[in-house]
Amino acid sequence: MQTQTVAASTRPLPSRPAPTQKVTLGALSSAFALHGAPVRFARNTEVYGESEQAEYFYQVVSGAVRTYKVMQDGRRQIGAFYLPGDVFGLEAGEDHAFSAEAIVDSIVRVARRSTIVAHAARDGELAADIWTHTAGGFRLAQEHMLLLGRKNAEERVASFLLDMARRESAIEVVELPMSRQDIADYLGLTIETVSRTLTQLEDKEAIELPSSRRVRLRSRASLQRLNG
Amino acid sequence: MQTQTVAASTRPLPSRPAPTQKVTLGALSSAFALHGAPVRFARNTEVYGESEQAEYFYQVVSGAVRTYKVMQDGRRQIGAFYLPGDVFGLEAGEDHAFSAEAIVDSIVRVARRSTIVAHAARDGELAADIWTHTAGGFRLAQEHMLLLGRKNAEERVASFLLDMARRESAIEVVELPMSRQDIADYLGLTIETVSRTLTQLEDKEAIELPSSRRVRLRSRASLQRLNG
């Protein structure tokens, strides 16, 4: 089950740069462009499993990925959502701490960790960029601990929406690739509470829900007020 | 207020290695030994503040440190406790994401980040070790998200006790350097719930409380069962 993860999903795609590629890429993104193979993962398929060997690094090209941990009885905590451009799976230890799954049909660039690490040993800029990305993930995790430990349902949902809007560079309308269950497991709530809180925010005219996976932010100010 | 943090607390101590120092030190610990100055921080004094410039890296020599974040209304989330040997403040960004305070009178080795980073650029092993420590912190944060998002009070306290025992290499008796309030803010509970849960575990004969800061683990098995 070790090396199967990557191979299992589908054939690698031709390695062409995205049409409107930024000129200045970070060292890590450059390394992905050079050494990574794009792989397609179908909706809800595993990218890697918890306690599998951490043999690869990953960068989302299109789609979305969730990392999570489950307890024996099925309780699940999603650690983060990864959107196009985001890097994940930067483990320093032997194996992965979380599992990762595609939320929707996705293309993920997969680079062999040993290759990247070998280059980093001779390329200080790359080493620094790997560190920067890892530390960035740590920072987000710390923010999320504050949310999980101390914020109420309304604050959690508001934070989540603002964060998604920021990451999608959305002016008004946020597209949610994930289900209510995913949001619930990310925010440490139940699906019912997420749903209720969204309608509640709609009643307050802070947001609008044209469809269940699309949110229009009508009043960022009132969401921000909740955010803390 | 930038450089004051370190200077404010007290005079550096003579730089002598701990009496029973392990022979094989990691690259980062070696760098601390070489480039770090031991500084004393009194109980409840700030090591660094949130959004202060991240100018130094830190390693606990003796005592204990907490990192945390507070909301405007005073709600606080402690991200981690650091015990002797632990490294903290490994920020890649401009400034700190959390604040850090000494829990008890502590000695902390302080090394200038620019110095360490400059060495890391020429020393791949050091760069790798910095990365490893950062990724380790990320991993612990992810574990903690599961606790905060999905575990009940009893499971949280049990996890905490087992974790402290492991870190102190305690056979039976765990010494808690931190107050109930600290534990509560770490576990996302209130001080009352922490206290009640401890007495509850004592009633179940899973633990004993010879004093409020000292816990004897009578049945690791039953704690483990709660841990998940």
Next chain:
DNA sequence: CGACGGCTTGATCCGAGTCAATCCTGGTGG
């Protein structure tokens, strides 16, 4: 001895969870 800070305990409350129906909505087949 008194006072203070940290901890525990009790009584009550309330926000989110649980359980249980619906209600869409998008896809399928007739």
Next chain:
DNA sequence: CCACCAGGATTGACTCGGATCAAGCCGTCG
């Protein structure tokens, strides 16, 4: 084109775990 279906989302009624509010208790230190 429409009826039907399935899975995801919403809503309602009720419960309950942990928060809140309020005393006490205990140990340490002056």
